[in-house]
Amino acid sequence: MPVANLPARAGGLHVLNAWGQGFAQWWLSGLRDAVPAGWRVWAEGETRPQVTLWRDGDGVTCRLKSGSGPAEIRIPVSHFNAGALEQWFTGQGVTREGTNVAPVISHELFFLRELSVPKAAIAALPKILEQDIVRRTPFQLSDIWHAATAVGEEAGGVVPMCHWIIRRDRVEAALSELGLTSGDVDCLAVAGADGEALPVITFRTVRDEDPAWALRAVRLLAAGALAAVLLGLTAFEWRQASVADALETALAEVRQSAQNGRDGMDPAARLFAMKAETGVLAVWDELSRILPDHTFLTETRIADGTVTLSGFSADAAGLVRIIDQSPLFSGATLTSAITPDANERKDRFSLAFKLRGARSARPAARSRTAP
Numbered sequence: 124m125p126v127a128n129l130p131a132r133a134g135g136l137h138v139l140n141a142w143g144q145g146f147a148q149w150w151l152s153g154l155r156d157a158v159p160a161g162w163r164v165w166a167e168g169e170t171r172p173q174v175t176l177w178r179d180g181d182g183v184t185c186r187l188k189s190g191s192g193p194a195e196i197r198i199p200v201s202h203f204n205a206g207a208l209e210q211w212f213t214g215q216g217v218t219r220e221g222t223n224v225a226p227v228i229s230h231e232l233f234f235l236r237e238l239s240v241p242k243a244a245i246a247a248l249p250k251i252l253e254q255d256i257v258r259r260t261p262f263q264l265s266d267i268w269h270a271a272t273a274v275g276e277e278a279g280g281v282v283p284m285c286h287w288i289i290r291r292d293r294v295e296a297a298l299s300e301l302g303l304t305s306g307d308v309d310c311l312a313v314a315g316a317d318g319e320a321l322p323v324i325t326f327r328t329v330r331d332e333d334p335a336w337a338l339r340a341v342r343l344l345a346a347g348a349l350a351a352v353l354l355g356l357t358a359f360e361w362r363q364a365s366v367a368d369a370l371e372t373a374l375a376e377v378r379q380s381a382q383n384g385r386d387g388m389d390p391a392a393r394l395f396a397m398k399a400e401t402g403v404l405a406v407w408d409e410l411s412r413i414l415p416d417h418t419f420l421t422e423t424r425i426a427d428g429t430v431t432l433s434g435f436s437a438d439a440a441g442l443v444r445i446i447d448q449s450p451l452f453s454g455a456t457l458t459s460a461i462t463p464d465a466n467e468r469k470d471r472f473s474l475a476f477k478l479r480g481a482r483s484a485r486p487a488a489r490s491r492t493a494p
């Protein structure tokens with residue numbers, strides 16, 4: 124792969140990923156509005172477990188909120204790391220992949236900005252924030268993490284929000300004190316006025332924005348699609364089996380009809396008789412051998428063991444004798460008068476003869492040869 128194509132392809136994947144996320148959010152929003160309220164209550168009955176953790180003296184306090192109830196543990200700093208955290212998850216009956224991990228960071232490490240965002244612009248808020256950072260702050264997007272949270276009720280179509288900005292090196296330093304890295308956590312939180320942790324910056328936005336009811340809906344749709352495919356395959360196989368049975372029945376009927384239409388000869392006698400008969404190809408081969416070069420045919424008819432010929436010849440009268448001398452033919456006679464043809468400068472003739480050993484009532488075979 125050419126190195127020069129890598130940036131272009133990476134940009135294309137970024138655009139495709141952004142488009143996919145936007146389409147998913149639009150689809151989920153429409154699905155949420157279309158689903159009855161009772162169904163939404165059932166689907167949202169299961170919330171995603173969340174763990175908040177913070178430094179507490181010489182230990183790290185971990186607090187878990189899940190459907191089975193809250194749980195808390197304090198682990199000494201010297202023993203705390205990602206492995207110890209996963210071990211505690213296992214004891215609480217949850218998994219690391221299915222749990223949001225949010226370390227509590229001090230307010231002092233954040234740069235806060237107050238914003239008033241029109242409700243109609245909420246969907247485009249990420250792009251608005253990026254442009255605001257580039258134009259109105261000294262930060263570079265590659266050096267920070269940022270997000271906005273609502274801090275009040277909507278008033279006059281405007282939502283008051285707080286823009287949280289923090290440098291990545293500060294986050295890494297704070298997490299290193301806990302024995303973690305940014306890859307071990309899902310979001311950053313701060314301590315609220317009531318002492319509860321408030322998530323403010325989410326790293327894994329795709330997983331965090333997919334609620335439990337959306338996951339259930341996707342699973343139900345996947346199961347429905349699988350069931351539809353299996354049902355379609357079953358119907359296709361049943362239809363093919365029905366067609367095959369119909370063909371077998373038709374073939375059996377044809378065989379029976381053919382068997383009933385045969386004469387009373389036994390198979391050996393019938394085969395011998397068919398072998399003894401003179402075929403069309405044998406007739407043509409013999410005629411091409413015995414007829415002189417000055418003779419050509421315009422019509423040939425074979426029916427019930429009789430061959431009828433019509434054509435032009437320089438010696439039409441001598442054809443009767445030539446045909447009678449053949450071991451395959453007998454009884455050659457002219458069926459009409461010989462008439463001269465001025466255009467061809469030959470005699471027009473029509474004669475008939477029998478095939479030696481031919482059976483009667485054979486299907487007719489007719490061919491024409493253009494003059």
